[in-house]
Amino acid sequence: EPLLAGGRGGNKENDKDSEKDKKKGKSAGTVLRLLKFSKPDLPLVLAGFIFLTVSASGEIFIPYYTGRVVDGIVIDKSQAEFTHSIIVMALISAASAVTAGLRGGCMFIANRRLNLRIRNTLFSSIVNQDVGFFDTVQTGDITSRLTSDTTTMSDTLGLNINIFLRSLIKAIGVLFFMFKLSWRLTIVTFIGLPCLLAVSKIYGNYYKKLQEKVQDSLAVANNVAEEACSTMRTVRSFANENGEILRYADKLNETYKLYKTQAVMYSGFVWSNMLFELALTVSVLYYGGHLVLDGTISGGTLISFILYQIQLGDCVDSMGYVYTGLMQAVGASEKVFEYIDRKPSISHHGNVICDKIQGYIEFKNVCFSYPSRPDVQVLKNISFTVEPGEVVALVGPSGGGKTSCVNLLEYFYKPDSGDVLLDNIPIHQYDHHFLHKQISLVGQEPVLYARSIEENIRYGLHDDEWNTEAIETAADLANAHKFITELKEGYKTQAGEKGVQLSGGQKQRVAIARALLRRPQVLLLDEATSALDSESEYLVQQALYKNLSGRTVIIIAHRLSTVEKADRIIVIEKGEVIEQGSHIQLLSERGVYANLVKRQLLLTDSQWSSS
Numbered sequence: 001e002p003l004l005a006g007g008r009g010g011n012k013e014n015d016k017d018s019e020k021d022k023k024k025g026k027s028a029g030t031v032l033r034l035l036k037f038s039k040p041d042l043p044l045v046l047a048g049f050i051f052l053t054v055s056a057s058g059e060i061f062i063p064y065y066t067g068r069v070v071d072g073i074v075i076d077k078s079q080a081e082f083t084h085s086i087i088v089m090a091l092i093s094a095a096s097a098v099t100a101g102l103r104g105g106c107m108f109i110a111n112r113r114l115n116l117r118i119r120n121t122l123f124s125s126i127v128n129q130d131v132g133f134f135d136t137v138q139t140g141d142i143t144s145r146l147t148s149d150t151t152t153m154s155d156t157l158g159l160n161i162n163i164f165l166r167s168l169i170k171a172i173g174v175l176f177f178m179f180k181l182s183w184r185l186t187i188v189t190f191i192g193l194p195c196l197l198a199v200s201k202i203y204g205n206y207y208k209k210l211q212e213k214v215q216d217s218l219a220v221a222n223n224v225a226e227e228a229c230s231t232m233r234t235v236r237s238f239a240n241e242n243g244e245i246l247r248y249a250d251k252l253n254e255t256y257k258l259y260k261t262q263a264v265m266y267s268g269f270v271w272s273n274m275l276f277e278l279a280l281t282v283s284v285l286y287y288g289g290h291l292v293l294d295g296t297i298s299g300g301t302l303i304s305f306i307l308y309q310i311q312l313g314d315c316v317d318s319m320g321y322v323y324t325g326l327m328q329a330v331g332a333s334e335k336v337f338e339y340i341d342r343k344p345s346i347s348h349h350g351n352v353i354c355d356k357i358q359g360y361i362e363f364k365n366v367c368f369s370y371p372s373r374p375d376v377q378v379l380k381n382i383s384f385t386v387e388p389g390e391v392v393a394l395v396g397p398s399g400g401g402k403t404s405c406v407n408l409l410e411y412f413y414k415p416d417s418g419d420v421l422l423d424n425i426p427i428h429q430y431d432h433h434f435l436h437k438q439i440s441l442v443g444q445e446p447v448l449y450a451r452s453i454e455e456n457i458r459y460g461l462h463d464d465e466w467n468t469e470a471i472e473t474a475a476d477l478a479n480a481h482k483f484i485t486e487l488k489e490g491y492k493t494q495a496g497e498k499g500v501q502l503s504g505g506q507k508q509r510v511a512i513a514r515a516l517l518r519r520p521q522v523l524l525l526d527e528a529t530s531a532l533d534s535e536s537e538y539l540v541q542q543a544l545y546k547n548l549s550g551r552t553v554i555i556i557a558h559r560l561s562t563v564e565k566a567d568r569i570i571v572i573e574k575g576e577v578i579e580q581g582s583h584i585q586l587l588s589e590r591g592v593y594a595n596l597v598k599r600q601l602l603l604t605d606s607q608w609s610s611s
């Protein structure tokens, strides 16, 4: 029954029917859209179709000449007739074979090109999605759409359109010859044929639904594998290798269950299909035999007819597969198009570019909740300003909303209400590239790419926006130059996937250098020095304070030494600003900040006493 329960919702028959129609229209639309994707390869595709037509037409003549050969031997007993028919048959076969090969070549390359085009389009759509999209979608789902779904799309489409056209051309030719040879036998054939068609159609429908489930279930398994591989250190340190293996096997087992249903369906399909075919052949042989016996048709004609009928059966058969195959392509395409069509909820189409940014930041009555958790308000009507050139520290308990403020400043998300302004202009009005050259972020978890350190530092900059000297200066400011030059390959050292070949502190310093190279007017440091030892942190901060005069800096940090030097401290708790002022002011107010400081000092005291 799970097969039948495929339709979603709709209790009434009418609802179901209209939904079905809509789906059908949608499927056709999807196929059409896929075809449109092939438009740039039109000449190639057309050449392929011409070769296909020639080769399929050739095949049509072969049974006819086979009958002629037989009649030449049996009835006419004429050497000339026999030789003539054999030569014609051989020539047609050869032409058919050559053009079939040419068709294969044209279609193959057109198909690969289609596949790559789809991948490029999909990837560029994905990369332009809003950050919130990536909060809810798993990477495994994205990669499976990018790899297996795009492959299914183009491969099954190409293959099935080929089969379809070949079958169609052949079916038309075959029917012509069948009528020509014997209309009586043709009618017998026509009585049996609808049964074959019906079987294919029913099977095709079920197959599509099942195939979708299979793909979803494989994507779930992919996610498990991907998560495990990307968190291998955690897996290892909790000795949970077997747990992950079992989880993966478990998910694959779900897929296996679907495969079993598919196997039963498939064998049922083959079985019933062949049975109908056999019945048809036997009936034609029986009736045709009588026609030969009473002299209505020749023996050669009966042989030709039977060969045609087998060909027709093949065509109908293939068309059945075409339908299921196309449905498979439609299933995969719908998933791919879903992402291609997805409009990012945040667009980067602002166009404000100015000569010089002052670096005045204002949060004005900002309310915000993450799109993935819309019912939890993370920032509650928050307002604060940061003057140009001011160094402001955001402090407060973890989960309070500090990083969320940074996320809004980076325009990763849109506030639900209120404004985030830079120099009195809402940040979404700025040109995307311009904004991100003005504001640089060193995030809570530094992200490095599997490229050289140099490429990591100049990440995202155009070739005319950096030079080696500037990179080294930035690295020096970030207290990274020394350790980089001590590496065997210096700035050319590979950082490894996600920067695993560097220590946490080294990664952070490379990330800081990356942010500084842009010489941003606004620098956001979100616990950017948390993995550094106090000595390195001190050095980095010295360098930053010395060189950042005139630039606006927002620092999120826990260590008191970092915070107390800031011009102003803003305490954020539960999405609200609860205190602000300088270190001295806030200490004298004896509020939340004073308490935080007291606790940190106490902790340090006890550490001292214990050592």
Ligand code: ADP
Pocket (backbone or CB within 6 Å): 135, 370, 372, 373, 378, 396, 397, 398, 399, 400, 401, 402, 403, 404, 405
């Ligand atoms: P802080 O940086 O002050 O520690 P955050 O701004 O990171 O705090 O988080 C504030 C709240 O927002 C937390 O309750 C956290 O669970 C939630 N949150 C953070 N990031 C996301 C996200 N991507 N999706 C949904 N909720 C989030």
Ligand code: MG
Pocket (backbone or CB within 6 Å): 399, 402, 403, 404, 444, 526
């Ligand atoms: Mg944070």
